[in-house]
Amino acid sequence: MQEHTQLTQKQINDDLLRSVFTVPRWWPGSTLILLLIFIAGACAFGYMINKGLGVTGLNRPAYWGVYIVNFVFWIGISHAGIMVSAILRLTQAEWRRPITRAAEVLTVFSLTSALMAAPLTHVGRQWRVLYWVFPYDFARGVWPNVRSPFVWDPSAVMTYLIASTLFVLICLVPDLAIIRDRSKGLRKKIYSVLSLGWRGTPRQWKLQTVAGILLSALVLPVFASVHSIVSWDFAVQIGPEAWHSTIFAPYFIIGAIHSGVSAVATLMVVMVWAWGYKTYITPDHLDAIGRLLIVVAVTWFFFFFLEWIYALYTLEFGELAMRELQVFSWPYGALFILFLFTAFLIPVPMWLFRNIRRSYLWMFITTILVNIGMWLERFLIIVPGVIRRGELMFNWGTYHPSIIEILMVLATFGWMMFGLLVFSKIFPLVPLFDVKEGMVGRDEIKIGRRTVPASIRE
Amino acid sequence: MNSISNILNQQSILGLFSTEDSAADALDALSEAGFEPKEYEILTGTPYPEGTFGEEEPKHKLFRFPLIGAACGFIIGLGLTTATQLAYPVVTGGKPILSIPAMLIIMYEGTMLGAILMTVAGIVFESRLPRLFMGAYSPKITEGFIGVAVTSAPEKIQKAEEVLKKCGAEEITSGQDTTE
Numbered sequence: 001m002q003e004h005t006q007l008t009q010k011q012i013n014d015d016l017l018r019s020v021f022t023v024p025r026w027w028p029g030s031t032l033i034l035l036l037i038f039i040a041g042a043c044a045f046g047y048m049i050n051k052g053l054g055v056t057g058l059n060r061p062a063y064w065g066v067y068i069v070n071f072v073f074w075i076g077i078s079h080a081g082i083m084v085s086a087i088l089r090l091t092q093a094e095w096r097r098p099i100t101r102a103a104e105v106l107t108v109f110s111l112t113s114a115l116m117a118a119p120l121t122h123v124g125r126q127w128r129v130l131y132w133v134f135p136y137d138f139a140r141g142v143w144p145n146v147r148s149p150f151v152w153d154p155s156a157v158m159t160y161l162i163a164s165t166l167f168v169l170i171c172l173v174p175d176l177a178i179i180r181d182r183s184k185g186l187r188k189k190i191y192s193v194l195s196l197g198w199r200g201t202p203r204q205w206k207l208q209t210v211a212g213i214l215l216s217a218l219v220l221p222v223f224a225s226v227h228s229i230v231s232w233d234f235a236v237q238i239g240p241e242a243w244h245s246t247i248f249a250p251y252f253i254i255g256a257i258h259s260g261v262s263a264v265a266t267l268m269v270v271m272v273w274a275w276g277y278k279t280y281i282t283p284d285h286l287d288a289i290g291r292l293l294i295v296v297a298v299t300w301f302f303f304f305f306l307e308w309i310y311a312l313y314t315l316e317f318g319e320l321a322m323r324e325l326q327v328f329s330w331p332y333g334a335l336f337i338l339f340l341f342t343a344f345l346i347p348v349p350m351w352l353f354r355n356i357r358r359s360y361l362w363m364f365i366t367t368i369l370v371n372i373g374m375w376l377e378r379f380l381i382i383v384p385g386v387i388r389r390g391e392l393m394f395n396w397g398t399y400h401p402s403i404i405e406i407l408m409v410l411a412t413f414g415w416m417m418f419g420l421l422v423f424s425k426i427f428p429l430v431p432l433f434d435v436k437e438g439m440v441g442r443d444e445i446k447i448g449r450r451t452v453p454a455s456i457r458e
Numbered sequence: 459m460n461s462i463s464n465i466l467n468q469q470s471i472l473g474l475f476s477t478e479d480s481a482a483d484a485l486d487a488l489s490e491a492g493f494e495p496k497e498y499e500i501l502t503g504t505p506y507p508e509g510t511f512g513e514e515e516p517k518h519k520l521f522r523f524p525l526i527g528a529a530c531g532f533i534i535g536l537g538l539t540t541a542t543q544l545a546y547p548v549v550t551g552g553k554p555i556l557s558i559p560a561m562l563i564i565m566y567e568g569t570m571l572g573a574i575l576m577t578v579a580g581i582v583f584e585s586r587l588p589r590l591f592m593g594a595y596s597p598k599i600t601e602g603f604i605g606v607a608v609t610s611a612p613e614k615i616q617k618a619e620e621v622l623k624k625c626g627a628e629e630i631t632s633g634q635d636t637t638e
Contacts, residue, residue, distance in 0.1 A: 008602055009503050009504060009600070009601055009602030010601045010602055013600065013601060135538060135541075135542050141545065141546065142546060143541075143542035143543075143545055143546050144542060146539045146542060146543060146557065146560050146561060146564055147550070147557045147560045148560075151564070152560070152563045152564065152567075155563070155564050155567040155568075156563075156567050158571075159567045159570055159571040159574075162571060162574070162575070163570070163571070163574045166574065166575075166578045170578055170581055170582075173587070177600060178503070178600040181597030181599075181600045181601075182597070182600075196582070196587040196588035196589065197587060197588050197589025197590060197591075197592055198587065198589075199501050199589070199592060199593070199595055199599075200501045200502045200503055200504075200599055200600070200605075201499055201500070201501060201516075202499075202500060202502075202506075202508070202511075202513050202516055203516035203518070203584075203585065203586065204585045204586070204587070205502070205505040205506070206505075206508065206516050206518070207516075207518060207520065207581055207584050207585040208505065208581075208585070209505055210518070210520055210581075211520075211577070211581040214520065214521075214524065214577055215574065215577060215578075218524060218570065218573050218574050218577060219574070221570060222567070222570050222574075225563075225566060225567065225570075229563065433503075433504055433505065436503065436504035437504055437505045439504075440504055440505075440506060441507075
């Protein structure tokens, strides 16, 4: 870090709890709009339940459409929290401090969006999901088929959701104590219960520090399993040949990290613009995440390249037909070009420039582009895969998402952002104790004729 | 009975310090004045490196929790996958009823879930939370002051107050905490 700002604990509390104790002018209107978007999606969902899946664009053979695209997309975004929080925590990267909580909360809400996207909307008969997944229906004697990826999937996603939520809650306790100490009346009583009687003893701090590291280490293997299992939904099923790829698991994971870390960068900029955290999220932080994004994006592109090479080198009919559909047919060809430019060709060369990496506006634009591209990537894997005319097929067609599907896709975006805004009103989005800990070990040291900022740790 | 009544009769006092050095001096002075380490504790609004105030290193057994949780999760995962397949035995392609690779995936998730749940339980338990009574505490601690809380017999509290004052306590509060 190049910048050195030394703040007192009171200043940090004042700055970072402003969103909890006051209502920003933009907050009610934005929250209401997002809630309305979510309600519109919920109404569309109700209509679909009433009328059946016929109101969507899904058909034979396009059984999988934007619901599954959205599911994979949100699972990808959810990898943000763990990548930024757990890995940077384990490697003791100083610049993680102001952004870990936002990244973890992004994980939690994007996972709930993912659950809305697939199990809730896609399956058709939602009321049957429970006994497809959980072995509870003792009267029937019919149990979940553990050989199916659709049972592996919920077990991984639910584990990840529970782990991420608990991770957020455990790391919140010291900050809840600060809100408790600053509150009065009913709010004080509520935060007293939530903070569990936290006092800040050395024992509690030690456990908090160990908890961060231990939970990071435990969530990381879950993080790797979740997107691997999502990729196996495609790779192990009897379906499109182009999905039978051994590279799918790592390819999906790195794609998830690419979109997830980009989403964190977008959120960092939004936190500066909306909540005014400019003192805490500085151009140095954007610079650091920009460098990380270059590495992640290039690695992702390498896997993307390998996936294509393996597909083309075999010269198998199914693979070639699918690639032809992806690249040379309308509208997929145009979407493929848009995907390539937005996910890689525009943002990565731009991130090579320091001024771009340190610009809030440019980082916002480029990281939004990445997520447009990564949504399209999932669309281009799924839709051309299912609509391709295969052997012994008795009907085939194309796929256009209906307004019902579009409303429900928008609802997942509305829900995630609504959740973040409501969270920011109840809990601090920046971990106060983590920022304060960074301040304790921060100083300026003189080397020769220069004074440089330094972070000291054990 | 005597020891219980001694605990019930104990009083608390809290001294607030603005610098790490003065708080560390207060702990040294309390020790020199004959107070046991269990009679005083340091309260801060931010984590400091261990031993900053010369306090004893807290011991914990947190690392046992994830191991126990992982073992329980593994057994539950194994039981669920085995029982559900045996309860509805469908032979697929002449293969064995128990599909080990598929079971491994759910057992893995069960193991990790068990480890994580027990770790969280362990963190709460080892942090001695939830705490129903705050004891000597001040909201100024989360604003940057460093608190030295002394809990001892009533006859020793006067002495503790003198020590805290001498070491530069900016504010001394006695009795129960001021947040409740």
